[in-house]
Amino acid sequence: MAGRSPGLSTGAPVVGVLALQGDFREHIAVLDSLGADARPIRRPEELAEVAGLVIPGGESTVMDKLARAFGLADPLKAAISSGMPVYGTCAGLIMIADRVLDAIAGQQSLGGLDISVRRNAFGSQLDSFETDLDIPALGAPPVHAVFIRAPIVEEAGAGVRTLASLSDGRVVAVEQGNLLGTSFHPEMTGDTRFHEYFLAKVRSA
Amino acid sequence: MAIVLRKQRGIREAIVSNTESTASINPNELGSSRVKRGLAEMLKGGVIMDVVTAEQARIAEDAGAVAVMALERVPADIRSQGGVARMSDPDLIDSIIAEVSIPVMAKARIGHFVEAQVLQALKVDYIDESEVLSPADYVNHIDKWPFTVPFVCGATNLGEALRRINEGAAMIRSKGEAGTGDVSEATKHIRTIRSEIAALSAKSHDELYVAAKELQAPYELVLEIARTGKLPVVLFTAGGVATPADAALMMQLGADGVFVGSGIFKSGDPAKRAAAIVKATTFFDDPAVIAETSRGLGEAMVGINVADLAAPHRLSERGW
Numbered sequence: 069m070a071g072r073s074p075g076l077s078t079g080a081p082v083v084g085v086l087a088l089q090g091d092f093r094e095h096i097a098v099l100d101s102l103g104a105d106a107r108p109i110r111r112p113e114e115l116a117e118v119a120g121l122v123i124p125g126g127e128s129t130v131m132d133k134l135a136r137a138f139g140l141a142d143p144l145k146a147a148i149s150s151g152m153p154v155y156g157t158c159a160g161l162i163m164i165a166d167r168v169l170d171a172i173a174g175q176q177s178l179g180g181l182d183i184s185v186r187r188n189a190f191g192s193q194l195d196s197f198e199t200d201l202d203i204p205a206l207g208a209p210p211v212h213a214v215f216i217r218a219p220i221v222e223e224a225g226a227g228v229r230t231l232a233s234l235s236d237g238r239v240v241a242v243e244q245g246n247l248l249g250t251s252f253h254p255e256m257t258g259d260t261r262f263h264e265y266f267l268a269k270v271r272s273a
Numbered sequence: 274m275a276i277v278l279r280k281q282r283g284i285r286e287a288i289v290s291n292t293e294s295t296a297s298i299n300p301n302e303l304g305s306s307r308v309k310r311g312l313a314e315m316l317k318g319g320v321i322m323d324v325v326t327a328e329q330a331r332i333a334e335d336a337g338a339v340a341v342m343a344l345e346r347v348p349a350d351i352r353s354q355g356g357v358a359r360m361s362d363p364d365l366i367d368s369i370i371a372e373v374s375i376p377v378m379a380k381a382r383i384g385h386f387v388e389a390q391v392l393q394a395l396k397v398d399y400i401d402e403s404e405v406l407s408p409a410d411y412v413n414h415i416d417k418w419p420f421t422v423p424f425v426c427g428a429t430n431l432g433e434a435l436r437r438i439n440e441g442a443a444m445i446r447s448k449g450e451a452g453t454g455d456v457s458e459a460t461k462h463i464r465t466i467r468s469e470i471a472a473l474s475a476k477s478h479d480e481l482y483v484a485a486k487e488l489q490a491p492y493e494l495v496l497e498i499a500r501t502g503k504l505p506v507v508l509f510t511a512g513g514v515a516t517p518a519d520a521a522l523m524m525q526l527g528a529d530g531v532f533v534g535s536g537i538f539k540s541g542d543p544a545k546r547a548a549a550i551v552k553a554t555t556f557f558d559d560p561a562v563i564a565e566t567s568r569g570l571g572e573a574m575v576g577i578n579v580a581d582l583a584a585p586h587r588l589s590e591r592g593w
Binding site: 087088089090091092093094110125126127129130133134137138158159170171172173174187188191192193194195196197198199214215216217253256257 | 304307312316339374376399422555556
């Protein structure tokens with residue numbers, strides 16, 4: 069493998085899915101179905117092989133602890149600042165946010181997205197819900213979105229583009245350069261447009 | 274009527290693949306099967322820890338628990354103290370919900386739908402209809418479809434898992450033998466469920482009718498398992514996990530994640546052991562990591578060999 073450019077060896081983009089905890093297998097299945105070469109990432113040397121990264125849904129506090137304990141946090145930060153396309157869903161959105169509200173003591177994010185994100189912004193599991201979202205960047209029909217103890221974007225810097233909001237105006241999908249984040253879980257519904265949108269970033273990166 | 278509609282939809286969702294279009298679902302729908310099962314999907318690869326105080330919940334969250342199970346006595350104490358074990362005091366559950374930001378689960382007795390109603394009113398994130406507590410109904414389990422909160426239920430084999438899913442369980446845990454620190458029953462139950470799924474996958478279509486009869490499970494669910502080769506909900510293991518290697522064993526046997534009950538807070542150094550079990554669950558296939566996390570954990574919980582337990586004291590035989 070040495071000497072090959074990550075992601076360009078076979079034509080299929082090589083993308084990683086952070087596999088410390090959460091629904092990483094669902095992301096791998098969606099990415100594979102779209103023609104990507106998707107791989108679970110738990111170690112720095114695995115990260116070095118990929119041209120893009122998805123951070124899945126799960127528990128952000130657990131991902132943070134494991135990423136730091138196993139020497140993955142700093143390589144992840146370096147990859148983000150070097151411009152690697154990264155897509156975070158739910159806990160993944162929290163991981164790539166610069167600022168986390170309602171974090172536990174000592175919780176750190178990788179950062180990159182100039183946003184403040186609030187964990188569990190809707191309440192308990194009883195408040196988890198499904199809804200349809202109009203997302204102009206993805207065209208018609210609306211995206212059916214599943215929110216599970218989901219975060220929201222409470223504040224975003226000038227360079228951040230809002231991709232989707234709820235009917236009450238709360239922001240639930242954003243992008244900034246090569247970083248893409250959603251409060252909800254496109255990997256659960258069979259609608260592949262967000263993953264295609266992410267893979268387009270990987271292909272043109 | 275709403276309950277009936279939800280039940281019908283839930284069964285349909287149990288049958289169809291989860292990639293089917295859901296364009297007909299109304300905006301902002303709460304408590305759908307996808308939302309209930311979805312939270313369990315987000316817990317995968319994680320460790321759910323039994324806690325009996327807010328302080329223990331804090332230790333669990335800080336150690337990397339993906340959720341906590343709030344209860345008054347861990348199974349080892351229920352086992353040694355005896356008596357009727359019931360739902361926890363609401364004040365205890367409130368204090369644990371207030372302490373942590375990760376999901377909080379709580380146990381209701383088998384068939385005790387009012388305890389479940391109370392737990393939903395307390396806004397727990399998941400209800401465990403659990404054989405660790407004393408059953409309230411020796412015939413019926415809770416009808417779980419009308420609830421907005423999701424349920425996890427125990428199972429010792431595939432038929433039992435499918436009966437619970439048919440009643441609305443959104444997550445299954447193999448039972449093991451809680452409160453023993455003996456992992457052998459957990460091993461038996463996860464192996465049984467996995468091998469029964471594999472056996473269904475190998476059957477021809479005309480054999481599935483009898484298979485459903487033998488499993489005492491709905492034909493539609495049996496057909497789905499035969500087609501997909503997996504349960505339609507997340508499968509964790511529980512009951513006897515006490516060490517990082519135990520947790521990794523469960524993961525290598527195909528569990529989606531691990532419940533640890535008495536094994537953490539009945540050990541010598543709970544914070545360290547909890548963190549070690551979390552690491553071993555993520556790196557379950559890496560013996561070097563498991564070895565490293567297994568060092569210097571202090572005393573494991575004092576165990577009970579399941580073979581030494583008289584049959585009436587085996588919790589896994591509660592539920593049917």
